[in-house]
Amino acid sequence: MEAKAYQATKPDRAAARPSGLDLRARRFAVWAVRYGTFIGLVIWLVAMSFSSDYFLTGLNLLNVAKQTSPIIVMGVGATFVMATGGIDLSVGSIVALVSCLATAWLADGVPPGLAILGVLGVGAGLGVINGFLVRLGIPPFIATLAGLVSIRGLAFVYSNGYAKPITDPFVLWIGRGSLAGVDVPILIAAVVAAVGMFALNRTQFGIHALALGGREEAARVMGLPNGRLKILVYAISGGLAALGGIIVAARLSNGSPNAGIGLELDVISAVVLGGTSLFGGSATVLGTIVGALFISFIRNGLNLLDVNPYWVQVVTGIVLVAAVLLNTIMNKRVEQWARISASDE
Amino acid sequence: MEAKAYQATKPDRAAARPSGLDLRARRFAVWAVRYGTFIGLVIWLVAMSFSSDYFLTGLNLLNVAKQTSPIIVMGVGATFVMATGGIDLSVGSIVALVSCLATAWLADGVPPGLAILGVLGVGAGLGVINGFLVRLGIPPFIATLAGLVSIRGLAFVYSNGYAKPITDPFVLWIGRGSLAGVDVPILIAAVVAAVGMFALNRTQFGIHALALGGREEAARVMGLPNGRLKILVYAISGGLAALGGIIVAARLSNGSPNAGIGLELDVISAVVLGGTSLFGGSATVLGTIVGALFISFIRNGLNLLDVNPYWVQVVTGIVLVAAVLLNTIMNKRVEQWARISASDE
Amino acid sequence: MTTPLIRMENISKNFGAVRALSHVGLSVGPGEVLGLVGDNAAGKSTLMKVLSGAHRPDGGTIEVNGAAVAFHGPHDARAAGIEMIYQDYALVPALTVTQNIFLGREVLSAVPFLRILQRRRMDQRAKALFTSLGLRVPSVSSPVRELSGGQQQAVAIARAIGFDAKLVIMDEPTANLGAPAIAKVRDTIARLKQQGVAVILISHRLEDVFAVGDRFVVMKHGHVIATRDVGDTDADEIVRMIVSGTDVRKAKADPSGVGT
């Protein structure tokens, strides 16, 4: 056993009063860490606009916004799921199934409005199944992993593996048209995000979802309908995945069982990057949008810089870890450090 | 508000004493649910042997065992990770990187033994990074998701996207040879499983991993080296993923950055099917083996029946959910029900 | 005797083989403070969870003001004016003080179907509530996670008594508390009593019940053993009943009842 005594070597922290400058620096640090992803995005945008002439063009920014819109739409759903402490791995596969179904129905002469409503219903229905399994007590990861596998299988069964073209002008307009000068996918993403933001922060449903994720037992004894809430958030996620699937299919003018492979990982990354907790109880739709744009702009910027496409992947992973590290760990440390100075005032 | 009174309508359960027959039936039910996956596997094997003449041939069984061996090897690592309450999504990408590295090194004339040791080191090293990030407080899902993306990127960067053949006879022997009549991949899987089983149940390390997953705070105040344990389990998982990568590369006589795509999901499914808890604290290596074989035999059987390969995916997902439902939910219910009869005795 | 506020009769509840409650009856009048005491595993918490709607009984009836009711969940019990302060407070750490206080009975705007929160209104009402109760929290919009244990308890108390409760159940509110905090809890109970609110107090500290209570109910092994007015008994008698599990007076009168 070691026999070395503790010495009172550390300075007496509570006694060291920070100067005014110090205080301002600390406040800035807290602020910087809290809005870390957002600041990261801004820095990246500025750096890129110096590195590539093509980056800060309206065309490019619009392109990226369009590319990101399905991720934002699906990310809003995932934000609600994660607010309750769940996860939804099945959304990429729902995109595939929905794009095949919509294409086939349109080819069979179903009116586009009806086809769209139909696939939204299918997406929400698959979400209800996910939610029901979670409610039965299956861990969300497993329930939706099974969905990931089975639903893509269904897409292949239904389409027999073939991708089919979409020719319906209304659906094509959803993917590539514009309304009042704004591209339709961007418009859809903006509406979904606005509704999502409102629902999460301003409605009973949003608060109940956060309470369920924050402490399930407390939500239960306060009489919240936990089971129904679970089914609801997965249904929303499934429905928004279907909407994302429509956008993807319309953008590609094509319904394919290979659509959306790995999209669930992009969606989850965006939500986590945005600052929503993977463990539930704390969620932000605005953060999800920032996270989704961050991922897209990193890819886009590296592409414009002619970086070897393989390196883009490597960098994306590293950025994910770095941002989460900043968001969760540093956040705690810095906030605690700042509270010291606050109580010193 | 409703105004209906509760009535003592339910029979007085504690008073109803089960007969001897009833008792035996209950004991059987408990046993059946506890070994649910195993029984499922046996039933499937029997059913298949009636449905397809080719199923119960030595050749087929050996084939399936060989196909399953990398999943078993990697599943043992994942079992330890999940024992601590973690998850490792990066193993499929480690397989890819390792297969590229080994192939390139062999082509450069590195002796096979050295090349194998080298890639095992690389796998374990990547695991150490994963573990270190988890120790820093990043949720395991995110830390290893970043690994999944980055490490596959590295595999592409290193190989420049090209698959390369392996010609070294020793390495090929690992994939296709046999020792004392047993195929080498099966042998490797058996050895890894045996060591893993021993380590989990009979060594201090195993108990400490389970304690960490069971209740981290208790493990901490009891003086367990939680941080080191986390790094260790991810290092093991990474090292075993590298070993799995060697088997895969050797079996395919080929090192490819595309190797192991989606393998992490198979591995996780096998572990969960085997009865290891996704939340840590309870784990079984034997179960993982059964789970891995179950998945493989389902695919194999459906293939032998000439089922449309797309349906195989659908069924795999459904089986996953059904088995986990049986394992976790029913297990609890039935065991409680059986405890009633036990205390009645 | 007038109609009691709450009357539970013949309540039974099993957990698997464990009979937590068997044919238990209990009644509380308005403004009455009832001390529910008994050894560990006597069934006190289970009985109160039945009353607060958290557990469904296997049998028996509950009446509120003489009318039979069936609680399908905590929501129903709260609607009937029965509130419970849980031992762990049952607060959601990530939500704010206001959000916790109104959890499950949010103030909604008039827009139909949409269930939009009136956040400012709730904040104001929460502030007013704390002022009227003489309790203090730093800010009603700070997350409960950032409050000290005592402040969290204040939130739990405010939530339970802020909504015209007729009965407040407290499950061991003073365990782990120091003397000054215990005094505050006693004050709160006394104030509730004054306002005509009934209180059921589960406590292993008999002195709390003697200080503010009207009546003891002693439980053991899922049965109610005895009932005593506070003025008619002493700590010694209660402890003997808790330990022995028999009503000492009945036992004296009828020796065959001993050692059931």
Add this chain to the structure above:
Amino acid sequence: MTTPLIRMENISKNFGAVRALSHVGLSVGPGEVLGLVGDNAAGKSTLMKVLSGAHRPDGGTIEVNGAAVAFHGPHDARAAGIEMIYQDYALVPALTVTQNIFLGREVLSAVPFLRILQRRRMDQRAKALFTSLGLRVPSVSSPVRELSGGQQQAVAIARAIGFDAKLVIMDEPTANLGAPAIAKVRDTIARLKQQGVAVILISHRLEDVFAVGDRFVVMKHGHVIATRDVGDTDADEIVRMIVSGTDVRKAKADPSGVGT
């Protein structure tokens, strides 16, 4: 005065801006039962966590049997014979009784490096331990999750005193317990004392300390306020010191000390 078993001097500990302990000193002799009392947030648990190696102090020294020690973690403290029974027992629910008891100090086989468990040996020793302590659990190989609260406490106690402890720290062992269980805890403390084991008992129930303790140490706001032999004080004086945060005798002697 002989060398005390444990001597803590000048211990300070901050959590961010919160000064939980400032220059605290404390000593315990072999076989002495010390009651550590004080209001909520006085710093009792923090001081004991420093002593059990769970927290590192910001400054100060700890001596065991007169030799200065530095604990780099709970392991070191346990190796020095200091055990703590945590309020939540700190058991791992999924592990068996034996596994919990030996957690962190497993009996290993002689094979070098491999750290193979001697499972049968540990089971036997666990059984023997329970027998010798007069405690009962259904089976040493059943998971702790399946035990009742009282049985879990028995496991926590057995783990703390089964390994030649010199000092056992108990953090509010009687909160939430009924009278019979409290009596058992008191018996355990008395038995430890007989065996020459020192005990530090944190409790809001002064009667526990009066029943089995030798000395009170009163804390408030991170300071030790006063020390009293059990025979030399009464509940009233202790409560007054807990509430006021001043040593009433010193305060009387030196009125300027009041109202610090």
Add this chain to the structure above:
Amino acid sequence: ADRPTICYVTFSLQVEYFQLGVGGAKKAAQELGADLIVHDPQADTGKQVSDFEDCIARKASAIIIDPIESTALAGPIEEAGKAGIPIAALDTPIKSPYVVVQLGIPQFDASREFGQFVSGYIIGKMGGTAKIGVMLASSEVQLARRDGFLEALKDVPHATVVATGDGRNILEQAQAAAENMLTAHPEINVIYATGDPQLQGALAAAQSQGRQIAFFGWDDVPEPFVKPLQDGRIIGFVMQKPQVGGEMAVRFLMQKLKGEPIPARYTYNPTIITHDNLEQNR
């Protein structure tokens, strides 16, 4: 702005076939003094559209596209066309006035021709009777290769396809699927594979089961196929020479940028590699 920038959005660099195409284009670009930028959408249609849009955004002088799903690109191609960027399409034809040249092998026709070669082998060497296993992956191109083959096979009444396996273009999957297929159908004596990983997986499966099977397949001649060709396990093999496609796409686009006339279609015929002509084609 002196050197033209050509954007090459490939299919997936994870497949050697496409790497060779890029190789050919790089060679031509270096020779002709153009900058070549390669984008790899990794067989993901959505990413391919994004990459294509990035090329428009960075004002590339011309774009070469190897479509994953031909219909998906209609919108962005129109955008590029309106921005005055000429486009060359490889392998899969795209109907659009802005695609100035289509290069590649007509997959269906070529596979029908190859199917006739296989039919000849079955009639000549196997007496007209064969049990065929097809190994494919679900992409537009590979499904066309299957359909052309089946078309040709109609002329041989006793040659029947008894099983189809999906290799998903991933070697491990392909090998597992082939192993299962061979186990279930011991009668299989011919395998037709529509792509590299499928052929390689089937070869390995047959080898591990010690089966005598005549192999026919597609794409390129990577190392693993040389020995089976020499040993006579692979009977015939369609080599597409994707380098030619990549190289010619760059050449045509450079001509177009200079205002020279170019053909709207450029087809080159694939070579069927056999044991006999292996050496001159390596």
